[in-house]
Amino acid sequence: MKISLVKKLSLGFILAVLGSIILVSVISNYTVGSKFKNYLVDEHNAKVENVVKIIDELYSTQNGNSKINTDEIQRYAELQEMYIEIKDINNNTIYSSGKAHLQHKNMMGSMMGGGMMRNFSGINVGEYNENKYPLTVNDKNVGSIIVGYFGTSYLSSASVTFVSTLNHSFMISALAALVFGIILSVVISRQISKPLAKITETANLMRNGELSVRVKTNSNTKEIIELSNSINYLAETLSNQEMLRKRMTSDMAHELRTPLTTLKTHVEAFMDGIWEPTNERFEIFYEEIERLTKMVDNLRDLAKLEQMNMSLSKSKINVSAEIEKIIDNYKPIYNKENYELISSIVPDITGMIDKDKLVQIMNNLLSNAYKYLKDKGKVTVILKKEKDNIIIKVRDNGLGIPEKDLPYIFERLYRSDISRNKNTGGSGIGLTITKAFVEAHGGKIEVESEVNVGTTFTIVLPGLIKE
């Protein structure tokens, strides 16, 4: 089942809000309830004590006169919802407040909140209690006071209001929190779902081949920013790949067409009897066929590179000596063109390296440098160590690589416009292979270049053996 982010978040928020409100009200009802009951009992006991004290005092001021002013006591009994009876030492009733005013309160109590209050504070609402207290004047027992009350009289109307206000406020805050939670969840989920919808839209456009689109989001959510960056990076990579694919196809078509056109026009000239099939002409044929064969060979190499499992046969070799040897091999070729090939090799650097691959790496770099040199050409090879790595640099002062081509020169079949125009006969896979070999060793290759100033390739190879 698919459920939208807005719905999911709102539901989560509502559940969380309701859950916490219920939890808080249960816990506070319980704690407040038990405290409240104690409070009510204490309050009642204080009231009764007060009544006894007041009657004692009244009695004292009347000097034991049995004709006390009962109006005041009556008012007090009604106010406090109590039954009050005063007896003399012989157990004769001197005064009784009567129980009429209690009956009314008892009915009200049972009607109003009896059930609720019973649950809330655990007080037995309808039960009638009576207690007897001694009546003393000047520390002499002169009779007794009987105080009676219904359970409900614990709950003065103020107490009832307090409890119901408490529950009311729980309900109101639950409602307010619910509304607030819903609004908040809608706002937050919009903030998340809006950029997500934008990203989806962009991804769909990309799926339909529009690789120039990019996600523009002003979200400040870290994950969303990261996701849009990844999508944009993906679009960038895909459009680069697309560009490379198109360029490669048109390059290949161009390179195949040139020899084929030459061959075709020659054959037509033979067929029309315009040209005699001489030896020189067959030589041109041969050269063109050679070019085609070379191209097919390059394609085969490339296919091999794709499937090549880069199993290296590493051994402990003297890298310094190997590189010196390769440089010596290249010196005559360079000298023929009056180019300089110089080196700065730290001696006796040893490492766990695949020797054949190292030779191929150096051959590719040195033949590239040679191909793209100009007058007063100079190539410098540097070998040194840095921490646990072997560093090889090949620096030339040749044609350089335009900045726009730099990111792609390690791609299959990629050749800069300069090299295509110079017709160096390159195939654009030398650096692809070089990079693959370096990476198989766990190393990396980097390039810095400026047109007409020169190019430097830097290789970092791990595997240095420290003696």
Ligand code: ADP
């Ligand atoms: P190629 O067979 O065309 O040399 P590579 O893969 O060896 O293929 O190189 C790819 C492209 O990188 C070259 O076509 C060239 O444009 C550029 N390049 C490589 N090395 C150099 C260099 N030393 N100076 C200038 N351009 C270079």
